Amino acid sequence: MSIAKMSMIHNSYRYFTVSVDKYEDRCMKGVIYHAGKTPGIRYDNFLEMIIQMNRIFDSMSCPKQAMELRRFTGIEYPEPVIRECNRYQNGRMATFQIYVKFRYNASWQGDITWLEGEQTESFESLLQMLQMIDRIFTGQSEERGTRVTKICQIAINSCEKGLVTGRVQNAFINHLERFKGTIGLADAMVRLFEAGVGENDSGKSLEGKIISEETWDSYRLGGKEATFLIKILFREHSTWQGVIYWRETGEKQAFRSFLEMIMLIASALESGKEEREFEDRFTTTNNREKARMEG
Incomplete structure (x- = not known):
């Protein structure tokens, strides 16, 4: 709009x-x-x-x-x-x-x-x-290279007051890179989408064809908090345009910038936090009521 x-x-x-x-x-x-x-x-x-x-x-x-x-x-x-x-x-x-x-x-x-x-x-x-x-x-310069993929999975393991941590990965090219914070997430995605280079946990180049069991297992498992699949369709106005898929709910949404993408992720994580807090309060209330009835 x-x-x-x-x-x-x-x-x-x-x-x-x-x-x-x-x-x-x-x-x-x-x-x-x-x-x-x-x-x-x-x-x-x-x-x-x-x-x-x-x-x-x-x-x-x-x-x-x-x-x-x-x-x-x-x-x-x-x-x-x-x-x-x-x-x-x-x-x-x-x-x-x-x-x-x-x-x-x-x-x-x-x-x-x-x-x-x-x-x-x-x-x-x-x-x-x-x-x-x-x-x-x-001091790192902006990386540019041959794009090797347009798709990645972002697995969020924690989100504490907006500080997201997790993994950016593409199992099909044996890429798994951990990140911390929004800037770390952006850097990992730039390395995958634009520089066409990256390193695995052992520090070796990701150009090999063999896909490690760790990469496959973590790809299937997803994140502890939420998991998103990202497909980049265009790169205009010095940012990305594409589609984000929220794996846990099955909902898709188009995004027109990195800002819009990260705000969609932040809102999804916040909603999950509210649901867990409600469930915790509900469980605590039920346990108290059960203890009172048994008491």
């Missing part, structure tokens, strides 16, 4: 200052400040950061979201708790100023400035912005 492409809010409200206090295993933690003002909002991972930023953009309708993000049927996007930080400070590791000019193509477009390095780059999508941040911390 097309919403709008115009906004009357002052440009300063399109700015966020992002302090990064920790960057470990491609997981970042720090504080975001909207328009450079306090109080800021603490975040424990990249996914929580973008959800909080998107929430603020939506509340102001600035920048206008040109396409309403898609959802799985009957499932809402997660709303992390707002944890305020009343003191403004630069990040211990880095500080970024992110200027989101537009929210077209189910993603973000704008500029990101690394304040300490005095570098500014433009981005066409959240995926591209994410890769720019990762290159600053890791």
Whole structure:
């Protein structure tokens, strides 16, 4: 659904200052400040950061979201708790100023400035912005190569406050790569879809034809929390377009960007968490009632 492409809010409200206090295993933690003002909002991972930023953009309708993000049927996007930080400070590791000019193509477009390095780059999508941040911390250049596949399975083993961990795999080319966090997930998918290279757990090249029993077993088993099959159909606007299949429910949904894909995954994981919490409360109540009757 097309919403709008115009906004009357002052440009300063399109700015966020992002302090990064920790960057470990491609997981970042720090504080975001909207328009450079306090109080800021603490975040424990990249996914929580973008959800909080998107929430603020939506509340102001600035920048206008040109396409309403898609959802799985009957499932809402997660709303992390707002944890305020009343003191403004630069990040211990880095500080970024992110200027989101537009929210077209189910993603973000704008500029990101690394304040300490005095570098500014433009981005066409959240995926591209994410890769720019990762290159600053890791020094790894953007990989490009021959695409070997358009399909992968994402097995989520845990999701704690938006920090997802699991595996990206394609059993048919003997690819199994563990990841931690949204940036780690994106990096694993880029290596599979765009670089055409990767390593298995032993550090050997994935060019071989023999499929290990570990890869097959983990592929069939899926994730402890949820499992998604991803098919990439196009790569436009510096991001991916394709189809996501939620294996546990059998539901399919098209996505138009990495942002939309990761939000669909986050909403599915949040709904599963709510169901488990309800079941736990129901079981606890039944056990108490049974104990009372037997007592």
